[in-house]
Amino acid sequence: MRVAPKLTLELLSARSQKFIIERERSTGRLAASQKFVAEHGRTVLAGPFAGMVYPEATAQERNLIHRLTGSYESELHPWIEEIAASDYGMLLDIGTADGFYAVGFARLMPDTRVIGFDTDRWARQATQxxxxxxxxxxxxxxxxxxxxxxxxxxxxxxxxxxxxxGYEAVLFDLDLCPILRECDMVIELHERPAPGVEQLLRGRFKDTHDCRLVTYMDHDPALFPQLASVEESMRELVISEGRGGPQNVIFLTRKTV
Structure with a gap:
């Protein structure tokens, strides 16, 4: 990551996208999603980004049920609402994937300049x-x-x-980026490629930012009524985010004097 971050991220992103696409096809999630879209359409039905519409091309290539039903990373919904109610002049979405957050925030914050970054070509096109x-x-x-x-x-x-x-261990460095003292940050933590990254970032920002944490967990399909049209045996699978276990996210907000 430190020696060749762009190449490393391109390889990781491409491998991740290929793996996700193959897994969604082989497990039946893509077919279930296409059936769901045929019945309900491509508009996000619930959550803070309700009303956002997905392109047909993305619906044909990826499982969208967790996005459309509002289950995807629903632990972040209170933070999303807090961010949308703030007066940020600029918002960076680093690692856009299909553009869910970049476009979702842009719809909620039309006066904020949003810049989405992704080293994967498919992700950039899907976001655009x-x-x-x-x-x-x-x-x-x-x-x-x-x-x-x-x-x-x-x-x-x-x-x-x-x-x-895992690039967050390199990117969020106050010595390299002193401007971070004047920014707020929501950072998904990747302990596998960057062991100890949570404690590293907590230490770097302990004097300048307050830190909150949420943990992504598997979701109960019963909490999302739109899933009633999905075959019961598939409901848990189609909203699974495939993390292989709990994953932490931190929200660093500037300390007030």
Whole structure:
């Protein structure tokens, strides 16, 4: 990550996308999603991003049921609402995947400049397609975000939303990016590629930011009534996020004097 971050992230992203696509096809999730879309459409039905519409191309390639029903990373919903009610002038989404957060936030925050980054070509195209369909003209799609880019371009009172496969250990460094002192950050933590990253980041920001934490867990299908149209044996599978266990996310907010 430190020696060749762009190449490393491109390889990790491409491998991850290939694995997810193959797994969704082989487990029947993609077929279940296509059936769900045929019945309910491609509009997000619940959660803070309700009303966002997915392109047909993405619906044909990926399982969207967890996005459309509002189950996807629902632990973050209170934070999303808090962010949307704030006056951030810039929001970075680092690791956009299909554009769910970049476009979702852009719809809720039309006066905020949103910049989505992903090193995977499929993800950038999917994000751009989502941007175009939802006419969120305040979104730009870029490839690589590094400390130099942040220090050169990010303005005070920005929000950084990050899911970057362990690169967070390199990216969120106050010595390299002093502007981070004036930003808030939601960071998904990847302990496998970056062992000890949670404690590392807590230590770096203990003097400048307060830290909150949530943990992603498997969800109960009964909490999402739209799943009633999905075959019962598939309901838990189609909203599974495939993490292999609990995963932590931290919200770093600037300390007030």
């Amino acid at each position: 397609n989502l941007v175009d369909l939802n006419e969120t003209h305040n979104v730009d799609v870029e490839s690589m975000c590094d400390p130099a880019w942040i220090n050169r371009n990010v303005t005070p009172n920005s929000l950084i939303f990050s899911d970057c496969e």
